[in-house]
Amino acid sequence: MLRIGCGAGFSSDRLEPAVDLAERGRLDFLVFECVGERTLAFGHRDRKLDPSKGYNPQLAARMRAVLGPARANGTRIVTNMGVANVPAAGEVVIAVARELGLEGLKVACVEGDEVTHLMTPATPLFDNHDRPIAAVGRPLAGANAYLGVDAILPALASGADVVITGRVADPSLFLAPIVHRFGWHQDDWARLGQGTLVGHLMECGMQITGGYFADPGDGRKDVPCLADCGFPIAEVAGDGTATITKLAEAGGCVTSRTVKEQLLYEVHDPAAYLTPDVTADFSAVRMAETGRDRVRVEGAGGRPRPEQLKVTVGFDGGFLGEAGISYAGPGAAGRARLAAEILAERLTRKHLPANTLRIDLIGLNSLYQTAGLNAELSEDVRVRVALRSMQRDVCEWMLWEVESLLCCGPAGGGGYRGQITPSVVTHSTLIDRAAVTPSVRLLVA
Amino acid sequence: MSDDRSEPTTPTRRVLLREIAHARAGDKGNTSNVSVWAWDEGDYTLIKQQLTAERIKAAFPDLIQGTVVRYELPHLAGLNFVMQDALEGGVNTSLNLDSHGKSWSYLVLGLSIELPQNRR
Numbered sequence: 001m002l003r004i005g006c007g008a009g010f011s012s013d014r015l016e017p018a019v020d021l022a023e024r025g026r027l028d029f030l031v032f033e034c035v036g037e038r039t040l041a042f043g044h045r046d047r048k049l050d051p052s053k054g055y056n057p058q059l060a061a062r063m064r065a066v067l068g069p070a071r072a073n074g075t076r077i078v079t080n081m082g083v084a085n086v087p088a089a090g091e092v093v094i095a096v097a098r099e100l101g102l103e104g105l106k107v108a109c110v111e112g113d114e115v116t117h118l119m120t121p122a123t124p125l126f127d128n129h130d131r132p133i134a135a136v137g138r139p140l141a142g143a144n145a146y147l148g149v150d151a152i153l154p155a156l157a158s159g160a161d162v163v164i165t166g167r168v169a170d171p172s173l174f175l176a177p178i179v180h181r182f183g184w185h186q187d188d189w190a191r192l193g194q195g196t197l198v199g200h201l202m203e204c205g206m207q208i209t210g211g212y213f214a215d216p217g218d219g220r221k222d223v224p225c226l227a228d229c230g231f232p233i234a235e236v237a238g239d240g241t242a243t244i245t246k247l248a249e250a251g252g253c254v255t256s257r258t259v260k261e262q263l264l265y266e267v268h269d270p271a272a273y274l275t276p277d278v279t280a281d282f283s284a285v286r287m288a289e290t291g292r293d294r295v296r297v298e299g300a301g302g303r304p305r306p307e308q309l310k311v312t313v314g315f316d317g318g319f320l321g322e323a324g325i326s327y328a329g330p331g332a333a334g335r336a337r338l339a340a341e342i343l344a345e346r347l348t349r350k351h352l353p354a355n356t357l358r359i360d361l362i363g364l365n366s367l368y369q370t371a372g373l374n375a376e377l378s379e380d381v382r383v384r385v386a387l388r389s390m391q392r393d394v395c396e397w398m399l400w401e402v403e404s405l406l407c408c409g410p411a412g413g414g415g416y417r418g419q420i421t422p423s424v425v426t427h428s429t430l431i432d433r434a435a436v437t438p439s440v441r442l443l444v445a
Numbered sequence: 446m447s448d449d450r451s452e453p454t455t456p457t458r459r460v461l462l463r464e465i466a467h468a469r470a471g472d473k474g475n476t477s478n479v480s481v482w483a484w485d486e487g488d489y490t491l492i493k494q495q496l497t498a499e500r501i502k503a504a505f506p507d508l509i510q511g512t513v514v515r516y517e518l519p520h521l522a523g524l525n526f527v528m529q530d531a532l533e534g535g536v537n538t539s540l541n542l543d544s545h546g547k548s549w550s551y552l553v554l555g556l557s558i559e560l561p562q563n564r565r
Contacts, residue, residue: 037474038537127474127535212469220484221467257467257482260521264480266471268527270516283518317537358540367543370533371508371552386540426537428474 008032009205022066032079041314041424043084044142054085097445108160112438125427141314148276151438152176171199192278193302194240210252225251241298308430317423321395323402326415335410336381456562463554470550475535489522
């Protein structure tokens with residue numbers, strides 16, 4: 001039996017429940033999954049501005065909190081917090097280990113996912129109707145291939161206490177320790193499919209222990225103690241069947257319902273979930289509640305892995321300006337609509353490129369405007385303007401226009417706020433496996 | 446919603462899908478998927494009959510620019526809707542506050558279902 005915990009399901013996930021797992025989870029492995037399409041592109045931007053950055057900003061804080069208990073309990077850590085700068089991240093972990101007096105702690109850096117140098121203006125982007133990189137018309141920030149378990153296994157074999165990677169497929173972070181422990185062959189597609197199921201269920205952390213699930217009403221979607229929700233634990237058997245659970249004292253819940261919702265999270269065809277390791281088949285997965293907060297999962301299958309690797313290509317997205325002003329009380333919706341009309345009239349005089357300006361009425365249609373749905377009863381409405389531009393001063397001009405409504409807009413407008421943030425754009429392409437050469441470098445504290 | 450296509454032969458009452466199912470939305474690039482799970486497995490067939498890919502596409506014509514494909518998991522009483530070009534460009538491009546389309550699950554749960562009057 002192998003016990004794997006998830007200590008982060010995304011880059012900004014909570015810290016304390018990860019410490020709880022390191023201290024009391026009796027884990028063999030604690031995995032932190034912290035990379036998304038967006039975070040990766042931001043990692044490239046950060047590294048460009050400062051060559052010592054580009055890894056997860058919470059890396060040092062997370063390591064400072066878990067390295068001690070993890071080492072004391074024989075728990076090894078696997079994480080993709082290296083993001084766009086694995087070597088720098090490795091040094092950070094070593095520095096934290098020395099600061100904590102953990103002499104001899106071994107850190108394995110898994111590199112080779114960056115393939116920026118292999119991108120050409122003609123490289124087709126499959127998520128952009130195969131149009132080439134050149135057609136995006138933006139500066140390339142960086143490109144990374146999704147590595148799989150074959151890149152992580154040598155790092156685990158090296159005996160490292162911490163394995164730190166950049167872009168690897170999320171489920172592979174969990175599948176690698178399973179394959180390492182049980183010695184599965186890398187063409188044992190059925191088992192790799194089952195292990196990928198475990199990784200897929202675990203990779204979003206609390207999304208399987210009650211997070212992203214609660215919906216107050218008739219009690220069916222109540223989640224106990226959501227404010228102190230626990231991260232999940234997988235107890236994995238040698239054949240890949242597993243029980244998903246959590247610490248008994250932690251908040252949240254693990255039920256067939258939370259597991260079902262996560263089963264198809266970000267999945268398209270349940271019979272063909274593609275990773276660098278296997279074409280996993282979740283279409284015949286079975287689940288059973290075997291105790292309080294214990295769900296057993298089995299029945300996933302697999303077919304040979306895809307020939308090519310997916311690559312995320314990041315581009316400089318310029319700037320995103322966002323500004324808002326609020327109207328409340330009787331007639332608020334009408335005054336907010338008038339403000340929106342005034343802004344639309346004035347802002348479109350600039351001849352902005354198509355699809356770079358949006359005006360929402362928060363309280364009426366802040367999320368569902370495009371879906372064609374409007375709430376009508378609100379007496380507390382906020383006009384929100386979003387504008388994307390390669391030029392910061394265009395965003396600044398928009399902010400000024402919204403703020404000016406304080407004096408020259410409809411009656412009773414208040415609460416102006418505006419901000420401008422750097423932006424990224426990402427697309428995807430495919431690359432031959434042979435073009436990507438993962439490597440492992442060992443550091444010792 | 447005024448897009449109901451069912452032609453019931455027994456008396457029915459209209460409920461929101463949220464009363465008989467739960468759902469979760471996920472995003473990859475500009476593609477959104479929403480999985481829908483019947484609370485009571487006995488309602489799966491009814492949901493499958495009324496919640497077609499065509500109905501989802503027709504309900505949100507401006508939002509869903511591409512195709513909608515439905516996958517079925519009958520043994521778990523679940524359906525998965527995959528909507529292409531349905532995220533206003535995707536997480537890094539959309540100007541929507543919810544650029545992941547995380548709230549799309551409740552767009553689907555807000556559709557109506559005709560339940561037979563004699564259902565428990």
